[in-house]
Amino acid sequence: MRVKLTLGFALLFFMASCAPLKPLAPERRIPSDTQQGRSRPVDPGIVQNITGIDSWDKVLSPWLGTPYLLGGTTKNGVDCSGFVSGVYMEKEGMSIPRTSAEEFKIGKAVAKHDLNIGDLVFFGDNLKVSHVGIYVGNGNFIHASTSLGVTVTPLSDSYWVPRYIGARRYL
Numbered sequence: 821m822r823v824k825l826t827l828g829f830a831l832l833f834f835m836a837s838c839a840p841l842k843p844l845a846p847e848r849r850i851p852s853d854t855q856q857g858r859s860r861p862v863d864p865g866i867v868q869n870i871t872g873i874d875s876w877d878k879v880l881s882p883w884l885g886t887p888y889l890l891g892g893t894t895k896n897g898v899d900c901s902g903f904v905s906g907v908y909m910e911k912e913g914m915s916i917p918r919t920s921a922e923e924f925k926i927g928k929a930v931a932k933h934d935l936n937i938g939d940l941v942f943f944g945d946n947l948k949v950s951h952v953g954i955y956v957g958n959g960n961f962i963h964a965s966t967s968l969g970v971t972v973t974p975l976s977d978s979y980w981v982p983r984y985i986g987a988r989r990y991l
Contacts, residue, residue, distance in 0.1 A: 870972060871937045871956045879911040880954075880962055886970040893918075900952050903964040904940060907954060908990065916990060920944075920952040927988030932975075938991050941975065943983040955987065 889897025
């Protein structure tokens with residue numbers, strides 16, 4: 821019984837690490853990825869200009885449109901922290917924690933005005949981290965949205981501004 825409770829608690833903690841904030845954010849997509857407001861996978865052979873840096877765009881483009889899946893870690897379905905850890909493993913061969921709360925604990929703190937492409941941006945309520953994305957330049961971040969899947973959203977979006985907690989640099 822104790823093992824089941826411990827395992828159940830661990831699973832609950834893992835699943836809650838990237839839980840959607842309510843209400844769901846009204847988000848924007850890169851125009852070429854929009855089809856009647858619904859997420860759709862992007863042809864992995866097409867590299868989209870997300871950051872303007874070829875090495876980043878080649879890794880990020882195939883993720884665009886990947887559906888949101890709580891606990892997911894692949895291009896078949898992913899949550900926010902699974903997306904971030906997957907991108908870092910794919911691009912840098914770097915293993916980072918699997919939950920947004922743990923990801924926030926490490927790395928170098930970065931001021932919002934000093935963000936570089938690849939920095940992780942964190943969101944939540946009252947300093948409790950519940951969402952993470954990757955800064956892609958020009959005031960935008962890419963993340964696994966519960967409603968749109970992997971998408972690009974402005975940091976200035978009225979939903980995300982009050983929920984911004986901070987950023988961390990891993991590179």
